[in-house]
Amino acid sequence: MRFIIDAMGGDRVPATPVQGAVLAVNEYGYHVTLIGPERAIRNVLKDMVYPADKISVVDAPETIGMDEPAALSVRKKKNSSIVKAVQMLKEKEVDAFISAGNTGAVVCAATLNLRLLPGVDRPGIAVIFPTLDKSCMVIDVGANIDPKPLHLLQYGIMGDAYSKHILGKIKPSVALLNIGEESTKGTEFIKEAYMMLSESKLNFTGNIEPREVYEGKADVVVCDGFVGNVFLKVTEGFAYAAAELLKRELKESTWITKIGALMTLPAFRVIKKKVDATEYGGAPLMGVDGRVIISHGSSNKEAIKNAVRVAADYINHHVNSHIIEELNSY
Amino acid sequence: MRFIIDAMGGDRVPATPVQGAVLAVNEYGYHVTLIGPERAIRNVLKDMVYPADKISVVDAPETIGMDEPAALSVRKKKNSSIVKAVQMLKEKEVDAFISAGNTGAVVCAATLNLRLLPGVDRPGIAVIFPTLDKSCMVIDVGANIDPKPLHLLQYGIMGDAYSKHILGKIKPSVALLNIGEESTKGTEFIKEAYMMLSESKLNFTGNIEPREVYEGKADVVVCDGFVGNVFLKVTEGFAYAAAELLKRELKESTWITKIGALMTLPAFRVIKKKVDATEYGGAPLMGVDGRVIISHGSSNKEAIKNAVRVAADYINHHVNSHIIEELNSY
16 A cells, blocks of 8 residues: 655645655555655655655645635645655555645545545534543544535435444444434434434434533534534634643642642553544545545644554545445435 | 522422422522422421521423523523513512523523523523633523624623622623634624724633633633633533543552542642533523523532522623613713
8 A cells, every 4th residue: 555645735745645654654654655745755854764764755836825715726836745646646656645745735636636535415524532431533624615405415425435434333322412412403404414314314413512422422423514624623723722721730839739640640641542633633525536534733742643543544445445335225 | 689580490399499499599598489380399498497488489380401492492482480480580489590491492582582681692602611811701502503793892882891790800801712812713793703802891811722711711602602601611511521531540540549639639639619601590681571591400409599590690780781781872
């Protein structure tokens, strides 16, 4: 399998993606192409140890910044790492693309260039949340911020396929994120999506509220991309604020409390590992005709390595073929 | 000042609202009317100590359950605590209504019966979030789940008035909850609201992401009620899940970690107090022509007492008059 990694995606570039690529090559033995400004990439690579035939570099002199408008920059920057990588993916020079760069630009380039799987109207970003019970896939978290009810049904079907074939769940439960459990709750959009999901062949369990998502009450949760993105970012933001608050509080605490905190650290480390986005590495962009994994902008090298594993799983389990099959059966 | 408290609102009724009323009477000296099934209320009251002339009971034999459809139950249950209390508020028999009951029913009864302030098209529930810096008012968190952009401008103006006159902030910053900071981000709805806010006289500081809300970067954050409700519930749900995870992890920890956790407890208690919804007690339903405070369904008696304080502040600072003034100046 051949992977291509966006060397200009993320907060510390090209260092982090390059280091992540080397980790992946050394640990999994796959071939990785790094795409971005060639000289800068080689400059990071030169101090690293890896089998020389396993990493290649493709020059992409342009960069799409994290905050640039997606559609415009994809159209204008043909020589950017994102646009060129998607082109190589389309031409089957590589099997999967991993980027921690501008999410909107990746979604836009992939949708325009790779096109969508038959039966899919909009792609969706699927994030796997750790919960108190089993893991939960939330789709969409930002690819499609103004969806139609039908798109949510398609997300349900795609999430179902992923959960079955990659996560090995037998009859994944699919729920609709809402602000109440009763079927009468929510906007007209939500009510229509509810009806479509309940009439589908999915194991639809109805509406779900955020707390139940964390409790692990569903295998797949579908929502519009705006709400899903808020869900993701509130989680991240709150976790950050809680940790910060604890740090500040400890600073002003007695030495007993401080020593206590040190003694409690192992428990916190286990929890951090459990909920850390690094462990999951990347979120598949589902529905495009190709394998695209979107990583968090703040990904470290471990996260990039894990994103390669996510991509490999996606390929090995033929997720896209299963999605097509399931959609065809509707 | 005379307050009316919904004795049938919340998870433990009528015990908690009745106990909260007694606390408020004893601490603040206000008069409180308890509304609900009279016998059940008196049954709780009989064991409590309070000045007899400060609490009265009004019988309301019907109850609107937490999960009943709002509009329908308000129309049908004329003798419910919620409908009767709003009626008494309308007839100026009381100055403010506090309920931890069915939020939708409270919003519906208040909107239909009290009507809205001149210049307001939809009411909004305003919650005060603790942040790493100053407090932040988020409006709307669930009254209006399918708003027009204009409603968000009105929320900004109402939040501005509240922040100035109750929280004493000089030039409150108002921000728009969005999934990115750039003005080009978000749905058409969001972009239109952005334009209206930036053309207003408010101290509009642009888009804000969830993490910055927690960092305390804005005094007022406006959003549609569906997204605001998800924001609120993700916060609550995540806090619950994190605490649960810590508890489970500690159970499996070494005794050193366990003792450490015990020693760290004081810091956790301070944090809990800082972020506990109990301290705020209630969220004003802004925009209705009357004073209605909505408390969390899980409110304890302290929270009910604090909701009375929130209501008293609302009255003392003439928030509704200020809202009318500000809206008139547009």
